Amino acid sequence: MKTQRRSTAFLSSVAMAAALMLPGAGQAQIKTTEEAAASAFPPEAFSPYANRSIPIQPxxxxxxxxxxxxxxxxxxxxxxxxxxxxxxxxxxxxxxxxxxxxxxxxxxxxxxxxxxxxxxxxxxxxxxxxxxxxxxxxxxxxxxxxxxxxxxxxxxxxxxxxxxxxxxxxxxxxxxxxxxxxxxxxxxxxxxxxxxxxxxxxxxxxxxxxxxxxxxxxxxxxxxxxxxxxxxxxxxxxxxxxxxxxxxxxxxxxxxxxxxxxxxxxxxxxxxxxxxxxxxxxxxxxxxxxxxxxxxxxxxxxxxxxxxxxxxxxxxxxxxxxxxxxxxxxxxxxxxxxxxxxxxxxxxxxxxxxxxxxxxxxxxxxxxxxxxxxxxxxxxxxxxxxxxxxxxxxxxxxxxxxxxxxxxxxxxxxxxxxxxxxxxxxxxxxxxxxxxxxxxxxxxxxxxxxAFKRRETYATTGPRIGLRFFGGWEFSEDDLRSRSPAIIGYNKGVPMGGDMRPRDGDSAPSFLIFALRDPIGANLDRIQVVKGWMDAEGKLHEKVHNVVWSDDREMDGDGKLPEVGNTVDLETASWTNTIGAAELATVWTDPDFDAGERAFYYVRVLEIPTPRWVVYDKLRFGIELPEEAQLIHQERAYSSPIWYTPAEG
Structure with missing residues (x-):
C-alpha cells in the first residue's frame, strides 16, 4: 500500500467547510469504494453527527x-x-x-x-x-x-x-x-x-x-x-x-x-x-x-x-x-x-x-x-x-x-x-x-x-493552518475519501496528544493526517512526520519523514525533496499562491516500526515561502534593512505528539 498521497479533496474537519470557497478546493471527484463509504458513514445512526461529542472545530x-x-x-x-x-x-x-x-x-x-x-x-x-x-x-x-x-x-x-x-x-x-x-x-x-x-x-x-x-x-x-x-x-x-x-x-x-x-x-x-x-x-x-x-x-x-x-x-x-x-x-x-x-x-x-x-x-x-x-x-x-x-x-x-x-x-x-x-x-x-x-x-x-489536559492542541507561527492528526492501527487510503475525516479518526484511532495502545503482532501504526492552508494565507509546501524513539540499548534517535507534498516533485533516495520554489516579491512585500497546495492529506505508515521501542510522532506542516515582518517595515517606512536580516521564511504548524509505549513484559 502506498504510504504517500498528494490530495486536494478533503477537509480536516466539519468546521473547515469554509475551505470549500477556496479555488479548486472540494471539486475533485473520487470514486468511493464500499469500504470507504462504510468507514465514512458508520451504521449506528443516519446522521453522522448524532450521538457524538467529538471536537469539531479548532x-x-x-x-x-x-x-x-x-x-x-x-x-x-x-x-x-x-x-x-x-x-x-x-x-x-x-x-x-x-x-x-x-x-x-x-x-x-x-x-x-x-x-x-x-x-x-x-x-x-x-x-x-x-x-x-x-x-x-x-x-x-x-x-x-x-x-x-x-x-x-x-x-x-x-x-x-x-x-x-x-x-x-x-x-x-x-x-x-x-x-x-x-x-x-x-x-x-x-x-x-x-x-x-x-x-x-x-x-x-x-x-x-x-x-x-x-x-x-x-x-x-x-x-x-x-x-x-x-x-x-x-x-x-x-x-x-x-x-x-x-x-x-x-x-x-x-x-x-x-x-x-x-x-x-x-x-x-x-x-x-x-x-x-x-x-x-x-x-x-x-x-x-x-x-x-x-x-x-x-x-x-x-x-x-x-x-x-x-x-x-x-x-x-x-x-x-x-x-x-x-x-x-x-x-x-x-x-x-x-x-x-x-x-x-x-x-x-x-x-x-x-x-x-x-x-x-x-x-x-x-x-x-x-x-x-x-x-x-x-x-x-x-x-x-x-x-x-x-x-x-x-x-x-x-x-x-x-x-x-x-x-x-x-x-x-x-x-x-x-x-x-x-x-x-x-x-x-x-x-x-x-x-x-x-x-x-x-x-x-x-x-x-x-483539551489542554488531554494535549489536543497544536502550534502555529501565526497562520491559522487547519491540522488533524490521528494515530492507530487500521487507517487506510480509503479513509482519505471522506469529507468528515474527524469521525473516522476518532473511531479508528487517537488524536494528537494521545497514546496508542500496544497490540498483538508486529504490524506498524498508521497515521491519518490532514492540513488545510489558512484561508487568507499561503499555500502549503509539505507535511512531515517527526519520529523520536529509544532503541533496545537505550539510545535515542529521531527521523523526519516527508509524507505528502505539493506540486510534481520527486523525493530522492535519502528522503529529501526539491524546494517548493519562491514567489516572494520583496519590493511589494507579497507572494502568489501559484505554487504549493491549498490542502494536503495522507495516510502514512511507519516503515521502521519496532513494537518493542518507545516512540513519539508529531506533524510539522510547512507553508511556501512568504515575507517576514521586516519586509513590510521596509515597504511602509522606506527604510534600508541590515544585510544580516532574514527577509523570507516558511511559516509552519506543529501538532502535539502521539506516543507509543510497548506493553510491559
Missing amino acids: LWGETHLHTGLSLDAGAFGNILGPDDAWAFAKGEQVVSSTGLPVKLSRPLDWMVLTDHTDMMGFAPDLQAGKPGILSDPKGREWYEGYSKGGEAAGKSAFDLITNFSQGTLPEAILKSYSPGADAFAFVWEKIVLAAERANEPGEFTAFIGFEWTSVPKGFNLHRNVMLRDGPTRALQVVPPVTQAPYGDTDPNYLYDWLEMYQEKTGGRAVAFSHNGNLSNGWMFPTTDTYHGGVVDEDYVERRAKWEPHYEVTQIKGDGEAHPFLSPDDEFADYENWDVGNLDLTELKTDEMLGGEYAREALKQGLALEAKLGTNPYKFGLGGATDSHTALATAEEENFFSKSTSVEPSPTRIEHPFIASDLGRIEGYQLVASGYTAVWAEENTRSAIFD
Missing part, C-alpha cells in the same frame, strides 16, 4: 500576553490594561500605547492573559509617580528615566529588570508589591474581574491566568498558569511570586502553589513552560540534579501532572528544533535564538542546547520514563506571542513587536532586543509568532481547559 487563541500591569511592560511604557487586551483579542480596534490604531485581521476565540506576578502593581504606580516609589532613591531614578522617555526610559527599564533578576530590588519597594500588600491584592482582583467581564461562554473564552517569573542567573524558567475557574475560586488566593522572602524560583514552589490552589478552592489549574531557548539548558533537566532539586520520581511525576503543555514558538524565537541537535533536519534552522540567557550575562554553549528544545525534550522524556516510570516531558504543543504591548499580534504584516518601545516605527529595527558586553540579539531577529489551536467541543473555559 479554536484559536493566545496563552501568553502582558498588559501595562506587568513590571517590564509598564516600565517600557505600556499604558494599556486588561480591558484593552480583551477587547483587542475579540476583534475590536484599539489605540496602542504609542497612539497607533490597531486591529486583528480576525478575532481570536480565547485567550489567557498572563501578567507577571512579581511586583504586581508596581508599573502603574511608577508611571503615576506614587510617593512610595519616589521616596526611595532607586525608585525616583527609575521614575525620572521613565518620564524622560526614549533612550533614558529604555535604560531605566533595563536597570529595573536587572535589579529584579539579580534579587537587588529595594526592600521597601519589594514588600509593597508582593503577596500580603494591598497593592498586590488590588491588581490581582482587577485582573480576575476583567477576565470575568470579557468571558462570553460559547462566543469568547477569557481565562484567568498569570506568569510566574523564575529567572535565576538570568536563565529563563518562566511558566504561565491557566485557571479553569472564575472569580469565586480565583479570589480565594493570590498568585505566587519568585522573589525571596515572598517566593522561590524553584519549579517545585510553583507546583506546591498549584496543589494548594486545587485543594483550597476545588478548582483546576495547569502550567505551561515558557519557550526554553533562553534558559541555557535548564528548562528540561535530565541529570540527577537541577536548579532547586533532584530529577527523581517525585520530580518527574509532579512535572508531568502540572505541565501538560509547552510553548514551542513565540516572539523570542522558535523552540522546536536546532541544527546542532538535528543536523539531518534541513528545516531545523528556523528562528533559533541561541546566543545566551535572557539578559546575555552568560553565553550559550552547545552542551546547553539539549535542555532547551522541544524535540530533544520529547526524546529525553522517553529515557526518563524508562528510568523513573513517568515521562515528565509528555506535553502538547502550542504557540504564543509573549507580547508586552497588550496586543496579541502574530501576523507578519500586523506585527506590533515585543514591547511598546519598539512598536511600528522607522527606527524599531535598529533597537536590539538585548545587548550586553557579551553579545546582542538584534531587533530584526524578533519573530511574529505565534498562536495555539485547540480542538474543543465548545468555546468554554471547561472545554478548552480539558
Whole structure:
C-alpha cells in the first residue's frame, strides 16, 4: 500500500467547510469504494453527527500576553490594561500605547492573559509617580528615566529588570508589591474581574491566568498558569511570586502553589513552560540534579501532572528544533535564538542546547520514563506571542513587536532586543509568532481547559493552518475519501496528544493526517512526520519523514525533496499562491516500526515561502534593512505528539 498521497479533496474537519470557497478546493471527484463509504458513514445512526461529542472545530487563541500591569511592560511604557487586551483579542480596534490604531485581521476565540506576578502593581504606580516609589532613591531614578522617555526610559527599564533578576530590588519597594500588600491584592482582583467581564461562554473564552517569573542567573524558567475557574475560586488566593522572602524560583514552589490552589478552592489549574531557548539548558533537566532539586520520581511525576503543555514558538524565537541537535533536519534552522540567557550575562554553549528544545525534550522524556516510570516531558504543543504591548499580534504584516518601545516605527529595527558586553540579539531577529489551536467541543473555559489536559492542541507561527492528526492501527487510503475525516479518526484511532495502545503482532501504526492552508494565507509546501524513539540499548534517535507534498516533485533516495520554489516579491512585500497546495492529506505508515521501542510522532506542516515582518517595515517606512536580516521564511504548524509505549513484559 502506498504510504504517500498528494490530495486536494478533503477537509480536516466539519468546521473547515469554509475551505470549500477556496479555488479548486472540494471539486475533485473520487470514486468511493464500499469500504470507504462504510468507514465514512458508520451504521449506528443516519446522521453522522448524532450521538457524538467529538471536537469539531479548532479554536484559536493566545496563552501568553502582558498588559501595562506587568513590571517590564509598564516600565517600557505600556499604558494599556486588561480591558484593552480583551477587547483587542475579540476583534475590536484599539489605540496602542504609542497612539497607533490597531486591529486583528480576525478575532481570536480565547485567550489567557498572563501578567507577571512579581511586583504586581508596581508599573502603574511608577508611571503615576506614587510617593512610595519616589521616596526611595532607586525608585525616583527609575521614575525620572521613565518620564524622560526614549533612550533614558529604555535604560531605566533595563536597570529595573536587572535589579529584579539579580534579587537587588529595594526592600521597601519589594514588600509593597508582593503577596500580603494591598497593592498586590488590588491588581490581582482587577485582573480576575476583567477576565470575568470579557468571558462570553460559547462566543469568547477569557481565562484567568498569570506568569510566574523564575529567572535565576538570568536563565529563563518562566511558566504561565491557566485557571479553569472564575472569580469565586480565583479570589480565594493570590498568585505566587519568585522573589525571596515572598517566593522561590524553584519549579517545585510553583507546583506546591498549584496543589494548594486545587485543594483550597476545588478548582483546576495547569502550567505551561515558557519557550526554553533562553534558559541555557535548564528548562528540561535530565541529570540527577537541577536548579532547586533532584530529577527523581517525585520530580518527574509532579512535572508531568502540572505541565501538560509547552510553548514551542513565540516572539523570542522558535523552540522546536536546532541544527546542532538535528543536523539531518534541513528545516531545523528556523528562528533559533541561541546566543545566551535572557539578559546575555552568560553565553550559550552547545552542551546547553539539549535542555532547551522541544524535540530533544520529547526524546529525553522517553529515557526518563524508562528510568523513573513517568515521562515528565509528555506535553502538547502550542504557540504564543509573549507580547508586552497588550496586543496579541502574530501576523507578519500586523506585527506590533515585543514591547511598546519598539512598536511600528522607522527606527524599531535598529533597537536590539538585548545587548550586553557579551553579545546582542538584534531587533530584526524578533519573530511574529505565534498562536495555539485547540480542538474543543465548545468555546468554554471547561472545554478548552480539558483539551489542554488531554494535549489536543497544536502550534502555529501565526497562520491559522487547519491540522488533524490521528494515530492507530487500521487507517487506510480509503479513509482519505471522506469529507468528515474527524469521525473516522476518532473511531479508528487517537488524536494528537494521545497514546496508542500496544497490540498483538508486529504490524506498524498508521497515521491519518490532514492540513488545510489558512484561508487568507499561503499555500502549503509539505507535511512531515517527526519520529523520536529509544532503541533496545537505550539510545535515542529521531527521523523526519516527508509524507505528502505539493506540486510534481520527486523525493530522492535519502528522503529529501526539491524546494517548493519562491514567489516572494520583496519590493511589494507579497507572494502568489501559484505554487504549493491549498490542502494536503495522507495516510502514512511507519516503515521502521519496532513494537518493542518507545516512540513519539508529531506533524510539522510547512507553508511556501512568504515575507517576514521586516519586509513590510521596509515597504511602509522606506527604510534600508541590515544585510544580516532574514527577509523570507516558511511559516509552519506543529501538532502535539502521539506516543507509543510497548506493553510491559
